[in-house]
Amino acid sequence: MFDVAIIGGGPAGVSAALNLKALGKNFIWLSSRTVSKKVALAERIKNYPGLPDVTGSELGWTLNNHCESMGIKLQEEVVTGVYETDGKFSLLAGDKQYEAKTVILCLGVETSKPLEGEEEFLGRGVSCCATCDGFLYKGKKIAILCTDKSFEHEVEYLCGIAEKAYVFPMYRGYEIKSEKAEIILKRPLKLSGDMRLKKVIYKGGEVESDGMFILKGAITPSALVHGLRVENGHIRVERDCSTNVAGIFAAGDCTGRPYQYAKAVGEGNVAAHSAVEYLAKNK
């Protein structure tokens, strides 16, 4: 049982990790990508105090080296669900499970808009996790929105289970081999159904489908933690970075604008301190 689990490897996660380490806490740090990959795409940064005029990759390496110098390691794993039991949290990451007393969410933001109907049918046909929900679709028809080549192994896994899979790759150079896959080179527009998902509508057509897997890097916060209060796509936090779920804190872009490195490290720091305070009160 960890004291704290940090989910997310951007600057907010780095800042939380540095503080938890300094405060002597037993924590795990999980992220779909390494620190340097998370910030590598950033333009030139001039307003991060103390590092004048750095590129995204320079900042990434600097943060990465800072963590290494303190013996902190990030585990590259995708967390697909956080579940509360008796005030403790279970984190699912592929076929692994981790237990922690508190969680700090540093999820970043999805830059793409959710599909029309995505949130409505979440848990009623829509899933963000092949490993978690794939088995529910044995012998059924599914659709898969694949946003990045790195998710193709999940597409193959789902094709192995389903009877048929309509695959929407959102990038160039896809390599999906399964014979059950039917590639559709259009953007899905809308999900429809009644109690459960029934159809995926795309530009110029539609397919009947029992399920829709949306495979993307950043997971929608409300999909990750059931009952988490989200407003306009951002996790609602108080000044101490606490969320509406006791023991869960959030920091960085996922809590709202401005999307800035300085803000992210500030909130990572605050969230770590708040988590430690929460642990002290809930021994």
Place this chain on the structure above:
Amino acid sequence: MFDVAIIGGGPAGVSAALNLKALGKNFIWLSSRTVSKKVALAERIKNYPGLPDVTGSELGWTLNNHCESMGIKLQEEVVTGVYETDGKFSLLAGDKQYEAKTVILCLGVETSKPLEGEEEFLGRGVSCCATCDGFLYKGKKIAILCTDKSFEHEVEYLCGIAEKAYVFPMYRGYEIKSEKAEIILKRPLKLSGDMRLKKVIYKGGEVESDGMFILKGAITPSALVHGLRVENGHIRVERDCSTNVAGIFAAGDCTGRPYQYAKAVGEGNVAAHSAVEYLAKNK
């Protein structure tokens, strides 16, 4: 008329200044001390992301150089009052006055407790500003709490005005020459009076006094801005760093714990963005 006035030269002020510069705003930055003096006293810092294991003075110089590299200059002046007129702000600093559309308070925290009665008699005998209020005490009896040698010129100024001055120096090696000054080497404990201040009580005695000047580096936020909402000694801010006074924002230690550099730069960033948004809405 400046778009923004930043008060305070610590890391929150630095972060606000970097962002206002990057956003092309016309701002003034006032502080009682330079950036490097503000953080020079800090212990070794290991949790400021991107600068592993720096001393306070190293961080101070790094922040200072960052500002210089962007052509940002701090003016070493003590702001003693912020007054609102028609939605604009006047800042008094000694005998100078500056006008700004918005203000970002990065005041740090007072580590010493206020005297008993200090806030009660503020504006009714208690003043934090010799230049502002000294003239009110012509030919009267005053007390002066002087917390640092650097304020001795204000003590001399007040002695020149008053009939008599009871001076409480809170440091060694004082050099106060005025014949009107009576030095009391005790700590003031309590201020008393009715509608106005009448007495200053110290350990082992008391003096009758029409006014009490408290000369210290960081000014109490509520003394600086009339009507500013302060809770437990901290300026109450929302998530966007706005205060209860429209157009006034606050960042860093003055908004509350944790007292951390990362939090301060995060809030300085947020406050700058919020001020810019406010300016856009209130053209």
